[in-house]
Amino acid sequence: MADTIHIDGHPISPDHYINGRRVTSTETFETFCPVDQKVLGKISAGLDEHVDAAVGAAQAAFPGWAALGAAGRLPYLERFAEEIGKREEALALAEANDAGVLLSRMRHGIVPRAMLNITWFAKEALTLQDRVIETAQAIHQVRHDPAGICAIITPWNSPLMLATWKAGPALASGNTVVIKPPEWAPLTTSLLADAADAAGLPPGVFNVVQGMGATTGARLVSDPRLARISFTGSVPTAKLVASAAAANLVPCSLELGGKSPFIVLADADLDAAAATGALMYRNAGQVCLAGTRFLVHESIRDAFVEKMRAVVANLVVGDPRDPATEVGPIIHPRQVERVAGFVERAKAAGATTLWGGERHDFGPQYFQPTMFCDVSNDAEIVQQEVFGPVLVMQSFASDEEAIALANSTVYGLGGICYGEQDHAQAVADQVRTGFIWINSFTIRDLAAPFGGRGQSGVGREGGEWSFDFFCDVKDVITPKHPFKASFAHR
Secondary structure, X not given: OOOOEEEOOEEEOOOEEEOOEEEOOOOEEEEEOOOOOOEEEEEEOOOHHHHHHHHHHHHHHHHHHHHOHHHHHHHHHHHHHHHHHHOHHHHHHHHHHHHOOOHHHHHHHHHHHHHHHHHHHHHHHHHHHHEEEEOOOEXXXXXXXXXXXXXXXXXXXXXXXXXXXXXXXXXXXXXXXXXXXXXXXXXXXXXXXXXXXXXXXXXXOEEEOOOOHHHHHHHHHOOOOEEEEEEEOOHHHHHHHHHHHHHOOOOEEEEOOOOEEEEEOOOOOHHHHHHHHHHHHHHHHOOOOOXXXXXXXXXXXXXXXXXXXXXXHOOOEOOOOOOOOOEOOOOOHHHHHHHHHHHHHHHHOOOEEEEOOOEOOOOOOOEXXXXXXXXXXXXXXXHOOOOOOEEEEEEEOOHHHHHHHHOOOOOOOOOEEEOOHHHHHHHHOOOOOOOOEEXXXXXXXXXXXXXXOHHHEEOOEOHHHHHHHHEEEEEEEEEOOOOOOOOOOO
């Protein structure tokens, strides 16, 4: 049995949350702070029995939760969001300590967004049954019926935001959920369970089972009782998830990584582009939608490099709990070694280091904000996702070349394009990606679709796209004229 974890006086249960109660495990794993590698506590590890119990609880709770309808579920979910808000400081401190996310960003951005993820979808679900298609022959009422039990598997770079981003529409649709949080950052999901419990969500509607992906996660995604699997993480793990789901024909939503282009056209505002470029180091570069391949027009390349170098030189690397910090730690020693490996191989292959390129002296899990150039387009550092504070720059001579470079990887998640508005729009229209920002970055709306192409994922999340995934869409057909049965009607 693991002891209660305390983060700056805020208690956090180390145990699973199954069928409305805490369940301990005989096996545990440690979670620790990436700033100083201090062990925060031991977490109950999910065994087969815990996964099976959580799915069973979700299965038992599903009929009652679904029968409430969107209007009946709304008060529960509004209280859920309120309880998240009551835990703002505990959630912010937990993720800053557990995952290294900036405390200021947690307080002012992520926790409020987590609340909105619940309430927005809860209210939007009220409109789901209002879609009618009328033809000369019949009236078609398009229904969105809840699918059933949903497995939600979240990543370590933003566990709170992504847990609520997925659970919000799943619960609002009338489904029950089993969440498997990341083993490197499980604490905020445990606090979410407290919020769900305090909000009075019926037992079994919201379940959390912690553990390793290779064991707990594998057991969960292979359960034939599941109706949906929503996963955010790496491409190799996604292939394992999809393979397990395929055995039971369970639909999957897979939001994966990227190697997104950051295009700087000759007519771009270089000061604005450089300032936005430095944001790619946010969360120590552990952001799937970051523009990590800089494609800069050759005529302004040198000027842009100097402007961005000046911005990067002033970035404050440090403790994410310090309000002055802008770049925090890499989450885990294994991830540090992965990032360092990319850097060393890029140097060995002849890449030029524009800045950075070394471990940072703030601590063992810190790496300098880095930019490489003078690389071939088939180089590993160009083609593969690093998921750390490491960027690469290439030059182009024409829009056609920029577009070809932008589309030259197996990924297709996001993109950024800086330039005169119409010019940037014309280029952006030809980049094969799930979304692309023009002269901006991270403008998001819950009603808009989010997702990628190619190796960046399958499906879309957000707005009606989330509901289409988490629901079984059904057409109820009423004829306008008396129907006469006949074998001629085929």
